[in-house]
Amino acid sequence: MLCYSWNVNGIRSVARKDLLPWKVLPRADVICLQETKAQQHMLETSLGEPDGWHSHWHSAQKPGYSSVAIISRDAPDEVMHGIGDDTYDSEGRVIAARFGTLVVISAYFPNSRDGGARLDYKLAFCAQMESYLDHWRKRGFEVILQGDYNIAHNPIDLARPKENQKNAGYLPQERAWLTRFLALGYRDVFREKNPDLPGAYTWWTNWAGARGRNVGWRIDYSCVSPGLYDRVTEIRHCPEIMGSDHCPVAIEVR
Amino acid sequence: MLCYSWNVNGIRSVARKDLLPWKVLPRADVICLQETKAQQHMLETSLGEPDGWHSHWHSAQKPGYSSVAIISRDAPDEVMHGIGDDTYDSEGRVIAARFGTLVVISAYFPNSRDGGARLDYKLAFCAQMESYLDHWRKRGFEVILQGDYNIAHNPIDLARPKENQKNAGYLPQERAWLTRFLALGYRDVFREKNPDLPGAYTWWTNWAGARGRNVGWRIDYSCVSPGLYDRVTEIRHCPEIMGSDHCPVAIEVR
DNA sequence: CTTCTGAAG
DNA sequence: CTTCCGAAG
Numbered sequence: 322m323l324c325y326s327w328n329v330n331g332i333r334s335v336a337r338k339d340l341l342p343w344k345v346l347p348r349a350d351v352i353c354l355q356e357t358k359a360q361q362h363m364l365e366t367s368l369g370e371p372d373g374w375h376s377h378w379h380s381a382q383k384p385g386y387s388s389v390a391i392i393s394r395d396a397p398d399e400v401m402h403g404i405g406d407d408t409y410d411s412e413g414r415v416i417a418a419r420f421g422t423l424v425v426i427s428a429y430f431p432n433s434r435d436g437g438a439r440l441d442y443k444l445a446f447c448a449q450m451e452s453y454l455d456h457w458r459k460r461g462f463e464v465i466l467q468g469d470y471n472i473a474h475n476p477i478d479l480a481r482p483k484e485n486q487k488n489a490g491y492l493p494q495e496r497a498w499l500t501r502f503l504a505l506g507y508r509d510v511f512r513e514k515n516p517d518l519p520g521a522y523t524w525w526t527n528w529a530g531a532r533g534r535n536v537g538w539r540i541d542y543s544c545v546s547p548g549l550y551d552r553v554t555e556i557r558h559c560p561e562i563m564g565s566d567h568c569p570v571a572i573e574v575r
Numbered sequence: 576m577l578c579y580s581w582n583v584n585g586i587r588s589v590a591r592k593d594l595l596p597w598k599v600l601p602r603a604d605v606i607c608l609q610e611t612k613a614q615q616h617m618l619e620t621s622l623g624e625p626d627g628w629h630s631h632w633h634s635a636q637k638p639g640y641s642s643v644a645i646i647s648r649d650a651p652d653e654v655m656h657g658i659g660d661d662t663y664d665s666e667g668r669v670i671a672a673r674f675g676t677l678v679v680i681s682a683y684f685p686n687s688r689d690g691g692a693r694l695d696y697k698l699a700f701c702a703q704m705e706s707y708l709d710h711w712r713k714r715g716f717e718v719i720l721q722g723d724y725n726i727a728h729n730p731i732d733l734a735r736p737k738e739n740q741k742n743a744g745y746l747p748q749e750r751a752w753l754t755r756f757l758a759l760g761y762r763d764v765f766r767e768k769n770p771d772l773p774g775a776y777t778w779w780t781n782w783a784g785a786r787g788r789n790v791g792w793r794i795d796y797s798c799v800s801p802g803l804y805d806r807v808t809e810i811r812h813c814p815e816i817m818g819s820d821h822c823p824v825a826i827e828v829r
Numbered sequence: 830c831t832t833c834t835g836a837a838g
Numbered sequence: 839c840t841t842c843c844g845a846a847g
């Protein structure tokens with residue numbers, strides 16, 4: 322099963338550019354999208370229910386904000402919208418689809434914002450995410466938590482670690498949460514398979530040609546529950562796929 | 576003196592397209608602009624004070640709304656911002672520049688809006704405009720009232736008169752005001768010189784290729800005070816000039 | 830720098 | 839359909 326995650330920064334934006342995920346992501350079985358920036362009822366059918374795919378959306382109450390989706394070739398056996406707490410669910414940040422014993426989650430973690438204005442909210446979301454994953458695992462399922470974590474974990478995960486110590490996405494508290502999360506047994510597949518690979522980023526600011534100069538951050542992850550790690554057959558970034566300020570991440574499990 | 580009037584629908588928009596008025600309007604002495612949609616302090620100097628020109632702006636309080644300007648090769652002898660009533664002046668709708676005994680006015684009349692929601696405001700603006708013009712004429716000056724009147728006067732002035740009887744810009748009350756205004760002696764120079772010319776429009780909606788099919792309205796005028804009419808040497812529309820949903824209007828007086 | 834809404838035209 | 843704002847990233 323080949324499973325992509327992509328923060329599209331506006332599904333209508335990539336549609337305008339003729340770079341829709343289900344067109345440009347090769348051999349996809351499942352596509353996790355973040356920041357679709359649309360409530361499903363605002364989308365034309367061609368975007369909201371693409372032909373030949375099963376699609377499930379979880380949108381923010383606020384129009385044009387956040388919102389996630391899972392698009393799959395096969396119908397999921399179960400879909401869960403949100404994380405079970407309206408504080409987060411009103412912002413359309415999480416959707417999950419279960420295929421047999423495998424749960425694929427599309428998550429858009431909060432941005433902690435300038436001055437850490439939303440750091441507390443983000444850390445509370447992260448804590449809630451742990452119990453949410455427990456909920457699935459207690460039922461005997463393995464999980465892939467795919468999405469935009471809005472956290473660069475370690476210095477190797479961004480081009481300018483020193484300059485960003487006080488910036489949203491690289492604050493000590495968010496980095497510490499990710500460390501703790503992995504200590505629970507979840508596996509950051511990309512980094513484990515590429516422990517010393519620098520310059521492997523998934524997001525670049527739009528300013529000043531950052532992507533062309535590869536001045537970026539790795540903030541999009543495919544983390545898997547412990548029992549799933551040995552079933553991973555491939556993990557890669559797709560920086561060649563354009564259309565968003567993020568690039569897709571692909572994971573294949575057997 | 577060759578004097579243009581152009582509703583640019585955003586001065587920054589035409590700048591992006593490299594179609595700035597002082598670049599694309601040939602042999603201009605004076606350029607009246609409407610809907611510049613910027614407060615002067617929000618503009619780069621190259622837009623707000625173009626090199627080789629004298630520029631005067633009158634902006635709405637609300638950022639990005641309305642706003643007019645007069646750009647001229649020679650420095651005006653006098654500039655007047657607004658019409659003398661803050662009800663209208665807070666919306667940045669009128670600026671005047673006097674060159675000797677000739678007063679050139681750039682005016683952006685209110686849109687009467689769907690259902691005539693703002694018709695009363697517009698008619699009050701029109702009434703105020705009459706006294707404003709009197710003010711200049713009592714001082715012995717001739718006036719050119721150039722700009723976007725947001726009124727198509729007669730059936731010949733729009734492509735679909737029957738379909739638009741109840742639409743903003745062609746309501747009986749606004750048409751009646753323009754009739755009355757001309758009865759005061761002001762001269763609609765374009766129509767007087769081209770009394771039976773159909774299809775001479777200055778605005779086309781952006782929808783459905785209206786400009787390509789010339790489904791438009793004549794809502795931009797150069798009206799002159801009675802004593803000026805015999806000094807007019809040219810009047811024309813410039814539909815070849817792109818960059819806005821309006822085209823420029825040019826008048827030359829001797 | 831870019832995406833979006835919502836007001837406005 | 840397009841402009842602009844302001845929020846957001």
